[in-house]
Amino acid sequence: MQSKPVTIDQSSEPATSSASLLSLQLLLFFCRSNSHLLVLLAALVGREQRSETSRYSLKQSQFLLDPIVLWTAIYKSAVMDTDEECSIVLELPERDTFFDKKKKLLQSKGFNPKKRIYIRSSSKPGWMSATVEVLLQIARIIQLNELELYFAEDDASMSVEFYSPRNELEALNLIVLLTDISLSSCIHLQTKNNLQGLRQTILDLISDFGDKNSVKGVVEKDHSCDQEERLIKWGESNGAITQLKVAYIEGAGRGAIARKDLKVGDVALEIPVSIIISEELVHETDMYGVLKEIDGISSETILLLWSMKEKYNSDSKFKIYFDTLPEKFNTGLSFSIEAITMLDGTLLLEEIMQARLHLHAQYDELFRDLCNNFPDIFPPELYTWEKFLWACELWYSNSMKIMYPDGKLRTCLIPIAGFLNHSLCPHVTRYGKMDPATNSLKFCLSRPCRSGEECCLSYGNFSSSHLITFYGFLPQGDNPYDVISLDIDDSDVGSIEDIPVSDWTTHMVRGTWLSKDHRIFYYGLPSPLLDHLRRSRSPMQQMKTFLQGSLENELEVLENLKDIFDDMGECMGEIDFDNRENCSWDEKLAMDFKNRQRRIARSVSTSCYTGMEMLKKELCKCMAEDILG
């Protein structure tokens, strides 16, 4: 029997995984005097990545796997000190995918890819803040992901507050790790004290950062969590160790609350491999005998089929777990026609439609054969479309990708850990790797979590449209991964064939309020995009100068960008917020999403307008100078 698998893709790159929307890109023309730059406004969603193999690839990957190589490289160079001094070495590993771009960014800020900072026994006043500043600037750049790197402002005169909460927490935690390494080999007492002082300063920064940048979940008191408590007890009796309890959180269903004050490095939750649901479980069933004969079936599809049946198995080892799962998931995949219609003008509409079409096609292909040919193993009443959709939503919104000690990445359901909600400023940033020493999965804290506070994960660097489609929520706060991708086709830019127009292959914008640099030539817009458009429009022109030609070129770039985003805003139409309270959950989500999209488009348009005004003033000055000779 041959059948295509249901794809629950397992990308190991959370930053770029998202549903592909290429079929519904908005076509707009970016005019210049004698040629066109074809701009495809690809999506008001996260960095969509083209999938060569499938037009619509359902991806979900919440797992931030340790970039082991990177950390090892840093570790190795963090030694070699004398008696009275210790050092911390921050090194951008050459095998970093974005080595050249990060090196360029480091250099623009006056740093080399490798920096050794000495911590001495006697230190001048002010050394601590100066040391922290340098360490943090370098660590931030080392820890940038592709999208953050694209938006990183490369002007040395601009001080960076932080690139993203994820990046800031990773950078600060990297410094803590390096300080610990240095401390372990440091023998001089005063130097050790200085290092400990540095470590404490960084921990304080982590704590302050969390306090300032997190949106705290509000616990709803009047809910019983008996079933959830039963699951925790069952987990503990099987070796799980948890510092968390379950409570209902306003607007987020259940969440995990710290039972006591937890600090950086503490293990909030430890789950033994024996209670993790992965493909191996299915191998023990009669179902596997049939499924393994299906050509190309993925382990995710096998697990999905298994969970549809296991949910109703009263003897299941995981009955307590299945009993705690919601009867309805409310993700974008379950949006009503009314809610989908409200998304008109946004590409989320197409994303959801495509996703549903894809699932319908998969369902039709897979289940007819299975239920007809093996009704005892696949009873038709358990394999209905509604039950299939439920299982898809379960796996999209609750599964995690785990790296096992054998080096294999497995998509798993993890009882208890499934109560952890997502945050843009998470407590747990690094997870997903089984500890081979304990054969368990540990959720360690990257920032403190106080007793009674909700403890959150990062599901990945996802756009809001991805979070709506596959998880059914919009994160609170500014999502730095909400970008509008611009697919610029400049194949007809003949005169610059030999010069690469840009070292970025894709371009995008995001809410310009996230930028600190709104000066002339920057406008709160990403430099790679502006440089690309400038060069495409006028390859021979000197860029970012106050010469008339350069200013005119600049003005045209902004005018065209503004037109595109004005059109986009208009396409989205008005939103009737007066009626919001009477709307259903999906209509509310659709409205809120649309509102965020409009805000991004509007911010780009406004920044272009402000930039154009600045440029016009400069052009007037230029012309006046010309007239005056």
Ligand SMILES: C[S@@+](CC[C@H](N)C(=O)[O-])C[C@H]1O[C@@H](n2cnc3c(N)ncnc32)[C@H](O)[C@@H]1O
């Ligand atoms: C892994 S589960 C987390 C536990 C879930 N709240 C529950 O009650 O089962 C993922 C789901 O939790 C909800 N969720 C997670 N993070 C959220 C957030 N920041 N805001 C609102 N809902 C969230 C979404 O419904 C998502 O699909």
